[in-house]
Amino acid sequence: MQRIGRIDRRLNPENEARIIADHPEQKELRSKVVYWNFLPPEDLDVLLHLYQLVSHKTLRISKTFGIEGKKLLTEKDDYEALRNFNETYEGTTTLIEDMHLEYQRILKEHPELVDRLKMLPGRVFTGKEHPSKNAQAVFFCYRIPRPDYSLAGDEDEHPWTEEAGETKWYLYALASEAIYEEPAEIVDIIRSTPETPRVCRIEKQTLTDIRKKVEKHIKNTYLKRVQAPVVIQPKLKAWMELAER
Structure with missing residues (x-):
């Protein structure tokens, strides 16, 4: 198990070239990294508080430097999803949730809108x-x-x-x-x-x-x-x- 910094150093192009030169049979294996992000079970997390530490650090970094495209390690790691998860976990509603609640309130106050919306063209x-x-x-x-x-x-x-x-x-x-x-x-x-x-x-x-x-x-x-x-x-x-x- 390695930190992301160690993975980055492992992929130093000069080091990779020397390894392949010494071990040509490993050419197909080099320059490829498979990684998993995981969190400890809840009972262990009570002791480690890793998720709170990681998520709060991520949010702090974003507020200071910004996260390009609101992504984390890969394009599939959604920063917004993390922020929304934190807000849900902490008992606060997100903007999107507030908008959905407002939409439901409007439909409740104006029930005829449901049929009107279905009849509208593109x-x-x-x-x-x-x-x-x-x-x-x-x-x-x-x-x-x-x-x-x-x-x-x-x-x-x-x-x-x-x-x-x-x-x-x-x-x-x-x-x-x-x-x-x-x-x-x-x-x-x-x-x-x-x-x-x-x-x-x-x-x-x-x-x-x-x-x-x-x-x-x-x-x-x-x-x-x-x-x-x-x-x-x-x-x-x-x-x-x-x-x-």
Whole structure:
């Protein structure tokens, strides 16, 4: 059992070259590392508190230096999942949980919305005034296909389906041309009630151009990161203009 630092030193290219030169028969085995991350059983963890130590150190490092892409050792190690686990473990709700609770409350207060939502077509568009003065933005909600491991495909490949996909939010700010992806940065801007006036002032061509920019952003970031096939495209479900006040 080794610390990650020792694994890194083991893979020093110069050392690996010397080992292969001295032992050619090991060429196929070198430069490959298999590692497991594990935690002790609960009764032992009471004594060691390793999980608390590791997770708190991870969060502290992130707050100080940031963790690129919110990932840990590999692209599958989800930092956000760790943070959400800690919040659940400590008895606090996450932002996503708060949003789900708000959604359930809205459906309870307006039960007719369930049937109305089922009747809505794809690519629903609406608009309202931006909550901040002299600001304009466009909100997008996409469903992005992912591999469906419940379905068998050719040559052990799994088809990419919308049902197995992920819902992603994007907010395009017109002034800065920045694209925001975190729900925490978006939810308060788009929050509406049945009494919220519908306002649409941005030119249609401008909206179309913005949508193309956002979809290009998705292709160059998310789809590229998950190595999606070229034919896979994000599915626009809803978008909202946030007009200048």
